[in-house]
Amino acid sequence: MSAYVGRFAPTPSGPLHLGSLLAAVVSWLDARGQQGRWHLRIDDIDRPRVAAGASDAILRALDCHGLGWDGPVRYQSRRGQAYQEAAERLYGAGHLFACTCSRQQVLATGRIGWEGPVYPGTCRTGPPHSRDTHALRLRVRQRYWEIEDRALGPVAFDLQALGGDFVVRRADGLFAYQLVTVVDDLALGVTDVVRGIDLLGSVPRQMHLYQALEQTPPRYLHHPVVVARDHRKLAKSHGAAPVRCRDAVPALARILTAIGVPDLDPEMTGSGSGTVTMLLEHALRHWHPARLPVDPIATAALQHRG
Template sequence: MTHAPPAYVGRFAPSPTGPLHFGSLIAAAGSFLEARGHGGRWLLRIEDVDAPRCVPGAAAAILRTLERFGFEWDGEVLWQSHRHAAYDAALARLDALGALFPCACSRRELADSALARDGSRVYPGTCRNGLAAGRSARAWRVRVRGAVDFVDAVQGPQHEDLEGEVGDFIVRRADGLYAYQLAVVVDDADSGVTDVVRGADLLDSSARQCYLQDLLGLPRPRYAHLPVATNAAGEKLSKQTLATAVDTLPAAAALVAALRFLGQNPPTALAHATLDEVWQWARAHWTLAAVPRVRQQPARDILPDPGSTS
C-alpha cells in the first residue's frame, strides 16, 4: 500500500527581540507564499525561549504588524516559553540514548582554548569523556559524530562535517535555558512542519537540526533558505544594525519590494496597487524557482520611502 505524503505545513517563527524589519518581511512573505502555493497550512510561532533577549511588548507588536500586512496564519500562535515540558522530554530522550554529556567549560575558557590552538571555534571535546575533578556541569552538549547532508530547495546540496567544523554543541545552556537548536527541532516536529522556508543566515544551523532530528527519530522537513537582506555596509538587517522597522513603511509598497528582492519580478504598476491587489498578484505568480541562489544581497535600492503613501 502506498501512502500519500503529508500535507504541506510551513511556518514563520520570529523572535520577539524587537520590531519586524524588512528582512523579517522577506522571510514571512516567502514562507507564506510557498505554503499557500502548495495549498498548505502556514503556522506562526513566537520563539521566545531565550527570555533574556526578549523585549517587552515586541511579540504583540509583531502580531499587529503581520496583521497590518495582511498575513493570515492557521491555528493558534505557538509560544516557545510555554513548551518547556516538551523540551525536557527531548533532553531526557537524548540522555537515554547516551548522546548527552555535561560540560563545565565557560565561554572564556573555550575562547582561550581556541587561541591556544589554531583559532578554531570547534568545541575541543574537553568534557566529552567526563568532568575534571572539582568541576561541575554548566551546560549540556550533544555528542557529535560524522557529517550531515541535505538538499536545500534554494541553495542546493549542502554538506557539513559537524564533527570537524562544529563539534559537540549545546542543547541546554549554563543559565538553564534550552538552546535554539533543540527547541526548534521539537517544535517543528510537534507541529507537523514539513517545510522550513527561512533566511539563509540560519542555513548553518540546519545540519545541527538535522542531526538532532535523526537522533530523536523525528522526520526531517524540507529546507529552503532565502537570501538575507543587507544594508549599505553589507551587514544583515537586524536590530543590532539599526534596521528600519517595517511597520513604518507603506505596507503595499514594502510587500512589492520584498517580492522584487525574492526575484518574483512584480510589474512596476503594482507599486501603486492596494495591499489586497499585491497579495492577489503574489499568490498567482509566486515561484520558489525564481528566488536568487545567493546567501545575501543588498536591499537599499528597493526599499520604499517611509513617507510614501502608496
C-alpha cells in the same frame, strides 16, 4: 489541504523590519503556494532578549501586510516541559553529555571553525572541571551531512568544522535554539523549513537531533537575507527600522520585486489603488523558489522612492 506544513518563527527582540518581513513573505508564499498550512511561533525562549510589546507588534505587522496564519500563535516560553522531556530522552539514550567547559576554556584551545570555536571534546568522558553548573552537549556521531535545499540545490556540511559537539541546554538552564526548534517543529508537524541563508549552518545540527530522536527531518529552503551598507545582515540589534502598516503596500511591492516576482503592475505597487491582497494574489500566481536571487538583497533595493 495538502500535507505541507510551514511556519514563521520570529524572535520578539523588537518589531519586524524589512529583513524579517521578507523572511515572513517568502515563508508564507511557499506555504500558500502549495495550499499548505502556515503557523506562527514566537521564539521567546531566550527571555533576556525579549522586548516588551514586541510580540504584539509582530502580530500587527504580519496582519496589516496580509500574512495570515493558521491556528493559535505558539510561544516557546510556554513549552519548557516539552524541551525537558526531549533532553531527558536524549540523555538517557546516551546522545547528551554534561559539559563544565566555559566559553573561555573552549576558546583557549585555539581551534576555530567556520562559525566560531570548535569544541575539543573535553567533557565527553566526564567533566574534568569543578563547577556547580553544567551545560548539556549533543555527542556528534556523524560528521558529514548532505541535503537537497529547495532553493540552493545540493549542500554538504562538515559538522566538526562547524563546531563539533554542540550545546542543547546552557549552563544557566536555558534550552538552546537547536533543540527547541526541532522539538517545536515536530510538535507542529512541520514538513518544510523556510528561512534565511544565515541559518544554513543549523541544518546538520538539527538533522542530527532528528536522527537522535528517531524522527524524519523536514525539507529545507534557505533564501537570501537583507544586508545593510556595511554588508551585515539587517537586524534589530543594528538599528534596523521597523516596518509601518501605513507603508504596507509599497513595502510589500518592493519585497516581491526583490525576491523575483515578475510583472508587478504599477497600479498594485502603491502609486494606484493596489492592496496587499492584490499583491499577494499576484505573487502566489508567480511564486517559485527558482526565482529567488542568489546574492544577498541590499537595503538599497528596498528603499522607498517617491
